[in-house]
Amino acid sequence: MSAQCGSSCKKKGCSSSLSPSTTTLSLNTTTSSSLVLSDSKQSEKREQGFYQRELPSHLVAFSSLEGRKLFSQSLMEGNTHSFFPLIEQFHTQAEPSYCGLGTLVNVMNALKIDPKRVWKYPWRWFTEEFFDCCVPLEVVKKEGITLRQFACLAKCNGADCHVYRPQDSSLEEFRKFIIDSIESNDLSKIDNDPSFIVVSYDRSTLGQTGTGHFSPLAAYNAENDMVLVLDVARFKYPPHWVKLDLLWKALYPIDSSTGLSRGFVVIKKEAVKKPENAICYRVVVKEKWSETLVKLMTLTRNITEVYFTKMNQVNNESLTQTILFESIVQVLSPVIFDLVEPLLINEDKDIKSEEYELIKTLWNDKITTIYTNLKEYQLFREIMEFEKDRNKSIVIAILLISMPNELFEDLNLRAIISKLKHQFGDMCISQCCRTALESNISQITKQIQALIEMSTCQ
Structure with missing residues (x-):
């Protein structure tokens, strides 16, 4: 209305009779109105979007x-x-x-x-x-x-x-x-x-x-x-x-x-058919990918430091694999214990009691199959040498093989990790893999819930 009024006054030659403040208000309102109209047109353009593009002439x-x-x-x-x-x-x-x-x-x-x-x-x-x-x-x-x-x-x-x-x-x-x-x-x-x-x-x-x-x-x-x-x-x-x-x-x-x-x-x-019960897994990241990488890198950095500390102490290359697994377990076990135990004793406030009972039932049904598949591999057997708790050993194994080799900072250690993962044959050992393990890497407590949802390619 102010803009229309100003326009009307100009037509009548009365703009000079307006006070400076009134004139400013009128101009500002006019500018604001123009911006609104401009935004409206841009919004309309965005809503219209594009319908295909023309191919370059050489295509x-x-x-x-x-x-x-x-x-x-x-x-x-x-x-x-x-x-x-x-x-x-x-x-x-x-x-x-x-x-x-x-x-x-x-x-x-x-x-x-x-x-x-x-x-x-x-x-x-x-x-x-x-x-x-x-x-x-x-x-x-x-x-x-x-x-x-x-x-x-x-x-x-x-x-x-x-x-x-x-x-x-x-x-x-x-x-x-x-x-x-x-x-x-x-x-x-x-x-x-x-x-x-x-x-x-x-x-x-x-x-x-x-x-x-x-x-x-x-x-x-x-x-x-x-x-x-x-x-x-x-x-x-x-x-x-x-x-x-x-x-x-x-x-x-x-x-x-x-x-x-x-x-x-x-x-x-694929020329060779995988077994129907082959374990495939992945980690679903329900947070920013960069934050997850930082957490994974922190774990692998800690493992690397412990590994080289022990290597320097014994100065015996023949113990490399043993020291590696001991380092992995030493770093991951406390983390898993602190985060998984509340779930196992039903203190996780994010899980309702009926959901917990379902999780526990499904876990009991699945754990034997998961364990049977894992125990065939040297990597898992080595982990169990240092971590006797079966549940924790399973989580450690899956966390380890979920970590990209590139996250292990030292080239020698990266090569060892890559070689170890290769033992898993039918398991997906690459950075990305098929649906199976649905978990939130920021809350390892969810690993247990994720494991029970593990697909067996059926």
Whole structure:
């Protein structure tokens, strides 16, 4: 109203009759009103969002006339065998940062890998929520996943895969991997062993907006040396053809979260079937990832210090493994005792009595299976040499193998830890792994509750 009034006065030539304070108020109100209108327009623009983007001219949309011609040529060349199983299961990522998970859903279902878990009763089917591993889905929504985490997720869920960085390969080898993968999906071959190529690349190198992205490759055009990228972010860009040498260049840019270049993955069904009761686990981080890393690093730092203190005392390298386990138990046992005991005696105020009884019942049902699986391994047997309490030994073992090797500061100790973890064979020993152990690393009391929820891949 003040703005309208001021405007009216100006029209009547009476603005000079206003007092200075009135004039200032009028101007300020007008400015404020303009800001409100501006914010309103910005808000409306945000609500409208975007509907796709135009592909750069050097990329060819799959459904365009040129794209269809390229596909026809590829079909005649016999270079489209991967396209059909992938397109049969083609999936659009459900979140802006789910390109890795969306790609994995596409590939795992195309490989006809049984997730061994029910999607919606009675059907078993891979969906993105099945890959709630290593980094929780709420973190993936913000940050996405790395190439290493992608490969680990694939391995944990029944696939065999190999990661290649551009520095360790070549354009010629990349081309051969693509052609071999396409041929592996040729149904006319009786002994075909299907595989797919997934690329982790830098969008900006292709002239697109954004940075890191995952997508599978579906076809190759030999005449033009181009590949068909089945972009899982179909809300942004459609599937498109790109020159192979340009895509190769897009593998080189560094992923800021790892300090490593991107790359590609050759993924297929796992040759050796894991036992149905194979233990897989993960740690769900219900707090900031950085805070969790600090806590893990504190534990590993303490273990490292105790380890080297004991090593210096005995000066006998043959005792390395024994001292290592003694150091682990010495650091972790008191922590676990202080935090787990309240849960075991029902003093955890966060758990209702009826929930506690259920937990205890489930724990008693599961502990024998968990223990049976663990006791086959030297790592667990060594831990029990120094920690006789079975429950605490189980938690220590799982905490140890949950810790990334990189967190162990000394290279020698890191190598020992890596070797020890390798003993666990069927267990997921990588940084991320399949659903099984749901826990909050900030409250080790929840480890017991998490262990009873451990999946056995059924």
